[in-house]
Amino acid sequence: VTRAVRARDLDGVRLTVSAGGTREALDPVRYLSNASSGRMGLAIARAAALRGADVTVVAAAITADVPGSADVQHVTSTADLADAMMALAPSSDVIVMAAAPADFTPADPSAQKLKKSGDAGLSVEFSQTTDVLAALVRARHDDQVIVGFAAETAGSRERLLELGRAKLARKGCDLLVLNDVSGGAVFGAADNAVTIVDSTGVVGEAAGDKNLIAHRILDAVVHTKGTTR
Ligand code: CTP
Numbered sequence: 001v002t003r004a005v006r007a008r009d010l011d012g013v014r015l016t017v018s019a020g021g022t023r024e025a026l027d028p029v030r031y032l033s034n035a036s037s038g039r040m041g042l043a044i045a046r047a048a049a050l051r052g053a054d055v056t057v058v059a060a061a062i063t064a065d066v067p068g069s070a071d072v073q074h075v076t077s078t079a080d081l082a083d084a085m086m087a088l089a090p091s092s093d094v095i096v097m098a099a100a101p102a103d104f105t106p107a108d109p110s111a112q113k114l115k116k117s118g119d120a121g122l123s124v125e126f127s128q129t130t131d132v133l134a135a136l137v138r139a140r141h142d143d144q145v146i147v148g149f150a151a152e153t154a155g156s157r158e159r160l161l162e163l164g165r166a167k168l169a170r171k172g173c174d175l176l177v178l179n180d181v182s183g184g185a186v187f188g189a190a191d192n193a194v195t196i197v198d199s200t201g202v203v204g205e206a207a208g209d210k211n212l213i214a215h216r217i218l219d220a221v222v223h224t225k226g227t228t229r
């Protein structure tokens, strides 16, 4: 019912959402990744399409079904994700960085499959990846709304908001969707609980099904779009 009331409030809006966890190659057959399932990003894609948006999903190592109504670009590493997002940015009205990009990548991935050497261990040097969200913010055009996510092991609401405020300021995005992952299972789960903040403070709160949370996030986007920055 509520969905019918809101229907089409993103009519014609071009929304690009990243989803999933990137993979950073150690050698041709091994990679470093994380537990992101991509469900939150895909839920946003689905919800945005229902509300009339033209949706593009940049999917990092996602095997789950991407909604048929959305365009999809598959990527592997954070560097690939950065390239895809930067290419889509000029033609995007809303960008949602729901993906979990690896922060580090092997500095010198091996072209050959790594071999054991006697009973020695393995040390790998990592370098930092591109901060895609920060790059998107630097390239932002007028009226573009950029949304970031932050999963923090905060432990308390006060600490979560403190970490969120700092991250929002550091990234410079319009909205930041915070969730506390101290309890454990969020990754891969159907449910979640989030707090949405902008530079003025808390602008939304949602708990439950990721589809429902997606609509709350889009409500905040619609509200932000209607506000002069
Ligand atoms: N992000 C990104 N590029 C990266 C890392 C993160 O675009 N290389 C985006 C994520 O998609 C998310 C937001 O930045 O929307 C916050 O991610 P998070 O991991 O919380 O922030 P980091 O800057 O990586 O900081 P931390 O050291 O806390 O991991």
Ligand code: CA
Residues within 6 Å of the ligand: 101, 102, 103
């Ligand atoms: Ca990170």
